[in-house]
Amino acid sequence: MSARLDAAERLLALVIALSHTPHRMTKAQIRANVAGYADASSDAAFERMFERDKDALRALGVPLTTVTDSTHEDDVGYRIDTSEYALPAVDFTPAEIGVLSLAAEVWQDSSLAAQARRGLTKLRATTPHAQDLEPATALRVRGPGDVFETLLEAIMARQPVRFDYRAASTGSTARRTVEPWRLYAKDRGWYLVGFDRDRQAERHFRLSRIIGRARRTGEAGEVALPEGMPPTTAAAHRTRVRLAVLPGRAAALRARAVGEPAHDTAANGGPRRDIVELDTADPDLLAEEIAGYGAAVVVLHPPEVRDNVLRRLHAVAELAAIGVRGEG
Amino acid sequence: MAETSVDRLVRLLALVAYLDDHPGVSVTQVAEHFGVSEAQVLTDVDTLWVSGTPGYQHTDLIDFSADDRERNILTLVEPQGMDTPLRLGAGEAVALLVALRSLADTPGIGEQAVVVSALEKLTAAAGGAAEAAGAVEVHTDPSSMTGHLELIGDAIEQRRQLRLRYVSAADETSERTADPIRLLTDSHRYFLHAWCYRAQGVRQFRVDRILDLEVLSTPAQDHPDITFTDSPNPELSQARWRVRLELASRARWVAEHVPVAELEELGEGDFAVHVDVLDLSWLRNLVLALGPDVLGVEPEDIRRDLARYARDAVAAYDELS
Numbered sequence: 001m002s003a004r005l006d007a008a009e010r011l012l013a014l015v016i017a018l019s020h021t022p023h024r025m026t027k028a029q030i031r032a033n034v035a036g037y038a039d040a041s042s043d044a045a046f047e048r049m050f051e052r053d054k055d056a057l058r059a060l061g062v063p064l065t066t067v068t069d070s071t072h073e074d075d076v077g078y079r080i081d082t083s084e085y086a087l088p089a090v091d092f093t094p095a096e097i098g099v100l101s102l103a104a105e106v107w108q109d110s111s112l113a114a115q116a117r118r119g120l121t122k123l124r125a126t127t128p129h130a131q132d133l134e135p136a137t138a139l140r141v142r143g144p145g146d147v148f149e150t151l152l153e154a155i156m157a158r159q160p161v162r163f164d165y166r167a168a169s170t171g172s173t174a175r176r177t178v179e180p181w182r183l184y185a186k187d188r189g190w191y192l193v194g195f196d197r198d199r200q201a202e203r204h205f206r207l208s209r210i211i212g213r214a215r216r217t218g219e220a221g222e223v224a225l226p227e228g229m230p231p232t233t234a235a236a237h238r239t240r241v242r243l244a245v246l247p248g249r250a251a252a253l254r255a256r257a258v259g260e261p262a263h264d265t266a267a268n269g270g271p272r273r274d275i276v277e278l279d280t281a282d283p284d285l286l287a288e289e290i291a292g293y294g295a296a297v298v299v300l301h302p303p304e305v306r307d308n309v310l311r312r313l314h315a316v317a318e319l320a321a322i323g324v325r326g327e328g
Numbered sequence: 329m330a331e332t333s334v335d336r337l338v339r340l341l342a343l344v345a346y347l348d349d350h351p352g353v354s355v356t357q358v359a360e361h362f363g364v365s366e367a368q369v370l371t372d373v374d375t376l377w378v379s380g381t382p383g384y385q386h387t388d389l390i391d392f393s394a395d396d397r398e399r400n401i402l403t404l405v406e407p408q409g410m411d412t413p414l415r416l417g418a419g420e421a422v423a424l425l426v427a428l429r430s431l432a433d434t435p436g437i438g439e440q441a442v443v444v445s446a447l448e449k450l451t452a453a454a455g456g457a458a459e460a461a462g463a464v465e466v467h468t469d470p471s472s473m474t475g476h477l478e479l480i481g482d483a484i485e486q487r488r489q490l491r492l493r494y495v496s497a498a499d500e501t502s503e504r505t506a507d508p509i510r511l512l513t514d515s516h517r518y519f520l521h522a523w524c525y526r527a528q529g530v531r532q533f534r535v536d537r538i539l540d541l542e543v544l545s546t547p548a549q550d551h552p553d554i555t556f557t558d559s560p561n562p563e564l565s566q567a568r569w570r571v572r573l574e575l576a577s578r579a580r581w582v583a584e585h586v587p588v589a590e591l592e593e594l595g596e597g598d599f600a601v602h603v604d605v606l607d608l609s610w611l612r613n614l615v616l617a618l619g620p621d622v623l624g625v626e627p628e629d630i631r632r633d634l635a636r637y638a639r640d641a642v643a644a645y646d647e648l649s
Contacts, residue, residue: 006333007333008333008334008336008337008340008375009375009379011333011334011337012337012340012341012375012376012379013379015337015341015410016379016380016381016408016410017381017382019409019410020381020408020409033382033383034382035379035382035384056333056334056337058417059334059417059418059419060334060337060338060414060417060420061414061415061416061417061418061420061457062414082412084415085412085414085415086412086413086414086415087412087413087414087415087416087453088415088452088453088455090449090450090452090453091449092446092449093442093445095442096442096445096446096449098442099428099431099440099442099443099446100424100428100446100450102431102437103424103427103428103431103446104424104427106427106430106431107423107427111419112419112422112423112426112427113423114332114335115417115419115420115422115423115424116420116423116424116427117335118334118335118338118417118420119416119417119420119421119423119424120424121335121338121339121342121362122338122341122342122413122414122415122416122420123416123450123453124342124346124361124362125341125342125343125345125346125349125413126345126346126349126413128349128350129357129360129361130361133442135436135437135440136436136480136481136484136485136510136511137434137435137436137437137477137481137510137511137512137513137518138510138511138512138513139427139430139431139434139437139512139513139514139515140512140513140514141427141430141466141514141515142514142584142585149419152422152460152463152464155460155463156418156459156460156463166577166578166597181463182463182464182465183463183464183465184464184465184466184467185465185466185467185515186467187467187516189581208580208581208584209577209578209580211597244648249499250499251495251499251501251539252495252499252536252537252539255495255536255539256536270644270647270648273648288616288617288618288619289613289617291616291617291619291641292612292613292616292617293499293641294612294616294637294638294640294641294644295637295640295641295643295644296499298641298644298645298648300648306645310642310645311619311620312616312617312618312619312620312638313616313619313638313641313642313645314638314642315619315620315622315638316615316616316619316622316634316635316637316638317635317638317639317642318635319622319624319625319631319634319635319638320631320632320635320636320639
């Protein structure tokens with residue numbers, strides 16, 4: 001083989017060679033005989049190339065196993081276990097493949113998107129054709145960041161993880177050791193729920209606040225999952241919020257109101273306002289929304305929601321006094 | 329998105345398995361089935377044709393019928409034992425299973441029997457990897473579901489026009505007639521993409537801002553020349569403002585969820601985003617929602633306007649207390 005092979009063709013050559021080898025192939029045999037590996041310019045370059053290829057194939061589900069020869073114990077060999085290679089016999093209808101195509105489109109720009117696409121390609125190999133579905137509704141979810149994979153591996157291995165985490169409340173960073181239980185996407189982010197060994201309690205961690213990488217620590221099998229896995233979010237507790245709304249304003253909030261608005265609370269010489277009440281399962285999210293209405297919507301009750309909105313308003317009001325970074 | 333070598337490897341292996349089961353299919357059909365161009369299928373076939381076991385003599389190689397190939401028909405003559413479909417990797421199984429479970433939980437899609445049967449078969453096909461998917465979940469927000477969704481879904485399927493009363497991000501209410509095209513959800517909120525007759529263009533409506541909705545008997549027009557970007561974000565090519573927001577690290581989600589033209593790291597986790605702004609009320613809602621996480625806004629006139637708006641709101645609280 002004289003022309004340089006691209007990586008996909010080299011990987012294909014490796015899969016075919018290791019599937020056919022009667023016993024095993026050593027690294028030296030692979031370098032000498034498998035198309036593409038002679039391209040490596042040095043021993044080190046070959047090692048890097050082979051290690052990367054090995055990891056890539058295993059991530060794809062290729063059962064690449066290590067075989068040690070009893071007579072040459074130092075010299076590790078490799079083969080593909082063809083009995084483990086095959087997709088279980090499944091019989092997807094064209095419409096079901098159509099559904100899987102929709103599933104593969106759910107993830108937005110993340111490693112999950114690429115993996116879903118590859119999985120779909122494999123499943124398409126088993127059906128003659130796919131039936132395109134065009135449902136009225138499409139689902140698009142932001143995929144998690146790179147730390148997701150390490151955390152999922154740790155969950156599967158029942159192994160604790162350690163990472164640097166920036167706390168939401170203070171902004172300060174601390175190293176946390178966590179027994180990982182589950183991963184979930186909610187609202188705008190991805191979260192890990194588990195047992196925080198430092199705090200000795202169940203905690204939820206936002207993945208985007210994990211700084212750098214997470215590392216597995218301790219022993220595999222060490223984590224005991226709690227019995228009857230707890231719900232990933234607290235049971236929906238609803239808070240009743242009372243608002244004073246300028247007439248004609250905040251129609252989107254009024255549409256979610258409980259009961260009819262009460263009129264006229266002209267207090268202290270201010271403008272007349274309507275009293276609107278609504279229930280929320282997520283007071284923080286509602287406070288974000290209310291802050292955007294500015295003077296048109298004032299929270300009367302409860303005090304935590306009122307303070308939450310005021311905190312946002314005060315912060316933005318103070319922006320007037322802030323110069324541009326670098327000017328001061 | 330550029331194809332990676334791993335993506336291509338997966339397709340090369342899938343092609344051998346597929347062609348072994350389906351001899352004599354056309355290049356066109358294969359291209360359609362695997363979602364690639366015909367030229368790419370032919371390149372893949374050329375690669376397979378020279379691939380095989382070490383030695384790489386003629387009898388070691390995967391072989392196709394050359395006569396059929398002349399007629400753009402693909403017939404695999406010798407698969408060299410590579411005709412078995414490859415099982416799913418753990419990551420692939422998780423990505424597909426969690427996505428499909430989320431679809432099954434999504435109103436407007438999940439009710440279909442075919443979604444349930446696909447999920448059952450996928451779980452079987454995933455084997456041991458299905459367990460990992462059990463540790464991952466996408467929450468849907470039931471409070472975002474309204475009766476509007478069902479009506480919109482019906483209108484899309486029956487290709488009927490909608491009449492809607494809509495309140496914009498600027499808190500302005502308007503009446504519009506629209507041809508509904510599709511619903512999009514990010515699992516948190518629902519968005520209606522529709523041809524709006526008032527705007528004479530495709531607009532995105534947040535379903536929780538639709539106040540009233542009526543399905544008209546008038547048939548919706550076809551809009552075949554419309555192309556979508558997949559993201560539930562507005563078209564920003566006509567944006568009037570480019571705004572730079574300095575944000576605390578806690579607000580990192582903004583960089584992930586708002587189309588950002590440029591991102592700067594400011595150290596200590598703080599960062600700045602440059603965003604194109606079509607509508608200043610959208611920016612106002614974003615900045616006030618972020619509150620203390622906003623460390624700076626440029627240009628200065630926009631920063632002053634935002635601060636004044638917030639100060640007026642604080643004054644309203646003082647009046648009412």
